[in-house]
Amino acid sequence: MLHRPMDMLLPRFERKRYSVVGRPNEQSGARTPLDEVDAFNITYLMCEPGKGLATHAHATPEVFVVMAGTWSVTVGENAGQEVILEPRDIISVPPNTMHGAVNIGEEDGWLMTINAGQGGAKLYWAANLIEEIRSTGVQVAETEIPGAAATRT
Numbered sequence: 015m016l017h018r019p020m021d022m023l024l025p026r027f028e029r030k031r032y033s034v035v036g037r038p039n040e041q042s043g044a045r046t047p048l049d050e051v052d053a054f055n056i057t058y059l060m061c062e063p064g065k066g067l068a069t070h071a072h073a074t075p076e077v078f079v080v081m082a083g084t085w086s087v088t089v090g091e092n093a094g095q096e097v098i099l100e101p102r103d104i105i106s107v108p109p110n111t112m113h114g115a116v117n118i119g120e121e122d123g124w125l126m127t128i129n130a131g132q133g134g135a136k137l138y139w140a141a142n143l144i145e146e147i148r149s150t151g152v153q154v155a156e157t158e159i160p161g162a163a164a165t166r167t
Contacts, residue, residue, distance in 0.1 A: 018031070019137065019158065020152075021068035023152055024146065024147065026064065026066075029059050029061045029065055029067070030059070034056040034057060035054070054128060054130055055128070056127070057126070058127075060122055060123070060124050061083075062117065062122055063117055063122070064116065064117065064118075065116065065117060066085070066086075066115045068114055068140065069091065069112050069143060070112065070113070070114065071112045071113065071137075072109070072129070072135035072136060072137055073135055074135040075108055075109050075130065076107045076127060077107075077127070078099070078107070078125055078126070078127055079102075079103075079125070079126040079127075080099045080125055081124035081126055082121075082124040083100075083119040083121060083123025084099070084117070085098070085116065085117055085118065085125060086099075086115065086116045087099055087105055087107075087114070087115045088113060088115075089107065089112065090113075112138075112140060114140075136157055136159055137158045138157050
């Protein structure tokens with residue numbers, strides 16, 4: 015079964031996710047040797063204009079590498095700081111720092127994410143995101159283990 019991060023329950027965070035190395039719990043199909051990497055994982059994200067990743071934090075650093083498009087990466091619970099990134103730009107977000115990313119270009123954008131660990135770190139979502147998802151009838155926790163599914167109430 016393929017699992018998606020809970021922010022993807024909201025249309026503005028819909029994206030295509032491609033596990034490159036690690037994160038076997040989010041892949042469909044047979045396992046490969048690339049699923050067994052312990053130290054890190056790499057995922058490619060493709061987002062239509064105006065879509066991206068909701069504000070979240072985790073206990074490990076995260077690196078974003080822009081492959082295509084123009085992206086706004088925000089830092090802080092209320093996105094108080096912003097940096098605009100274009101192809102080949104890289105940013106590293108420190109551990110335990112709330113952050114999100116949105117494709118602000120006019121075409122589909124591609125973003126590479128690199129995280130510590132094979133399966134991804136436990137995610138801590140922004141309080142306003144949790145409230146918004148719950149208002150749609152889906153009961154979710156404030157934290158999420160990558161690959162776990164949200165349940166509808």
